[in-house]
Amino acid sequence: MKDDLHYMPIKIGEVELKNPFVVASGPTTKRVDQLELAEREGWAAASIKLTMIPDPYINYEPRYRWLKKEKLHTFTAEYRLEMEQGLRLVEAARRKCREIVIIANYSCVEPDLEGWQDAARRFEAAGAQMLELNFCCPNMSFNVDVLSQGKKEGRPSSGASMGDDENFVRLVTEKTREVTSLPVIVKITPEGGRIAEVSKAAYDAGATAVCSAGNRLGIPSIDVWNYKKPIYHLQGENTMGALSGPWIKPLALRDVFEIRRLVGPGPSIIGTGGVASWEDAVEMMMCGADSIGVCTQTMLSGFSFLEKWMKPLKEYMRKMGFQRAKDLRDLLLEEIKPATDLTIWAGYAQVDLTKCSSCGLCVEIGHCNAIVMTDDGAQVDSEGCQGCSTCIDICTKKAITMVETGQVIMRDDINICV
Ligand SMILES: Cc1cc2nc3c(=O)[nH]c(=O)nc-3n(C[C@H](O)[C@H](O)[C@H](O)COP(=O)(O)O)c2cc1C
Structure with a gap:
């Protein structure tokens, strides 16, 4: 057949x-x-x-x-x-x-x-x-x-x-x-x-x-x-x-x-x-x-x-x-890189206030202190934001996107203990 x-x-x-x-x-x-x-x-x-x-x-x-x-x-x-x-x-x-x-x-x-x-x-x-x-x-x-x-x-x-x-x-x-x-x-x-x-x-x-x-x-x-x-x-x-x-x-x-x-x-x-x-x-x-x-x-x-x-x-x-x-077949074989070889772009989250419902879920994220709630909705401190993107996945209103600033972050620049 x-x-x-x-x-x-x-x-x-x-x-x-x-x-x-x-x-x-x-x-x-x-x-x-x-x-x-x-x-x-x-x-x-x-x-x-x-x-x-x-x-x-x-x-x-x-x-x-x-x-x-x-x-x-x-x-x-x-x-x-x-x-x-x-x-x-x-x-x-x-x-x-x-x-x-x-x-x-x-x-x-x-x-x-x-x-x-x-x-x-x-x-x-x-x-x-x-x-x-x-x-x-x-x-x-x-x-x-x-x-x-x-x-x-x-x-x-x-x-x-x-x-x-x-x-x-x-x-x-x-x-x-x-x-x-x-x-x-x-x-x-x-x-x-x-x-x-x-x-x-x-x-x-x-x-x-x-x-x-x-x-x-x-x-x-x-x-x-x-x-x-x-x-x-x-x-x-x-x-x-x-x-x-x-x-x-x-x-x-x-x-x-x-x-x-x-x-x-x-x-x-x-x-x-x-x-x-x-x-x-x-x-x-x-x-x-x-x-x-x-x-x-x-x-x-x-x-x-x-x-x-x-x-x-x-x-x-x-x-x-x-x-x-x-x-x-095999198209991903060379694409999947070891952790040492990643290119990580600098960037930060931004909130579209017309979509934000002020639910506060993003403010609760345990590893992030860059998001605060204001009278207008959630606001991201772009300097403090590490760009992890958890907030994008937490948001139920699809109100958050990432802004890429174009610069590559070198591992030496990151001090995760700060
Ligand atoms: C109820 C059940 C019975 C299975 N019996 C056999 C088996 O008799 N021989 C075998 O090689 N694999 C067996 N498998 C494994 C499947 O063939 C397959 O390798 C595995 O379930 C993963 O694929 P899947 O996620 O598409 O089910 C069984 C799987 C299930 C769920």
């Missing part, structure tokens, strides 16, 4: 995707009807729900919360696939879907690597077009590790528990490469704080792409009046949650940026985490992603929004003079 609107091809290794949009592994990729629908709605690829090998040792009916105000999704309990279910899903998807590229996402707890290799062979035989090694899931053994102050001998280790160990990631990737000719995606975790180094190890071992997971483990809001009761419905205890959705985007952009900076322009990156609009996707590509994984947004609103993204995305590209998705 190669309609023009959804056609914006990119490549992951040798595999051409008709556009950069991949349904990231999760609850919207665990049934074949979901994959068929994603295909009908123009998605280029889908990574099926995690298959655990051996069978999942933590498996529940799902418990999710979408915290609208925080733009944060969190989940605790989740259902994973057993090997046979994963294989059947891939087989059925290949029978029923014609165009969407099917990615098998799996994680293995076997320390001897046999399980990883066996899974690669079996998913290839089932018809998977790409393999995705899951070193990212933070909500199984990693959750237990964090709450038990570390990994323990004898306890199963999967997903993010292994994702900070570049030697292990390298080894599994190499061993997988030995038994398959399929492209291998390594889905990595930011939890170990070394996402770029681990990615490099994966590429060095022959990975075709890395997928940056975005997901972090955290403690979402607590009801302080009833702190023993979790915010999740139908769940007895509080626990950590795997966080995703728009809240996570700034961190996910950084993950992609760090990987791209370290590994250079060659390797493919599937940037994932918090993408909820076509603009988010553009930002992700500008930071270094070739393609874009989306999970939470598909949970909240299905697959049909892709059409609403493609139209303005194409229009944007036309206006900006970009021909191909690839033209967006």
Whole structure:
């Protein structure tokens, strides 16, 4: 179904995707009807729900919360696939879907690597077009590790528990490469704080792409009046949650940026985490992603929004003079400067008194004493104003703007203790 609107091809290794949009592994990729629908709605690829090998040792009916105000999704309990279910899903998807590229996402707890290799062979035989090694899931053994102050001998280790160990990631990737000719995606975790180094190890071992997971483990809001009761419905205890959705985007952009900076322009990156609009996707590509994984947004609103993204995305590209998705890639790599290299312009805030409502919010700003309230409204002492711009964001009437005086402030001139 190669309609023009959804056609914006990119490549992951040798595999051409008709556009950069991949349904990231999760609850919207665990049934074949979901994959068929994603295909009908123009998605280029889908990574099926995690298959655990051996069978999942933590498996529940799902418990999710979408915290609208925080733009944060969190989940605790989740259902994973057993090997046979994963294989059947891939087989059925290949029978029923014609165009969407099917990615098998799996994680293995076997320390001897046999399980990883066996899974690669079996998913290839089932018809998977790409393999995705899951070193990212933070909500199984990693959750237990964090709450038990570390990994323990004898306890199963999967997903993010292994994702900070570049030697292990390298080894599994190499061993997988030995038994398959399929492209291998390594889905990595930011939890170990070394996402770029681990990615490099994966590429060095022959990975075709890395997928940056975005997901972090955290403690979402607590009801302080009833702190023993979790915010999740139908769940007895509080626990950590795997966080995703728009809240996570700034961190996910950084993950992609760090990987791209370290590994250079060659390797493919599937940037994932918090993408909820076509603009988010553009930002992700500008930071270094070739393609874009989306999970939470598909949970909240299905697959049909892709059409609403493609139209303005194409229009944007036309206006900006970009021909191909690839033209967006890496545009921010040289733009994001170290803190030592910033140009800071001198300037001060000014208030448009015709818009000021005299609410006094700007006067309350704790780090600033340059704003006072007069009978006419808020007034800024331009000499005392440091130009931080917090007042612009606090003002509900859009009454404050910055006046740039043109002079560059050198760091030596600033005495923050005055
Ligand atoms: C409920 C839920 C289940 C998920 N299950 C998986 C999974 O089985 N395998 C996997 O690699 N990632 C899984 N993820 C992670 C997503 O694929 C994605 O990397 C992450 O949520 C960040 O992207 P997003 O903000 O678009 O959701 C899951 C995410 C959520 C929210």
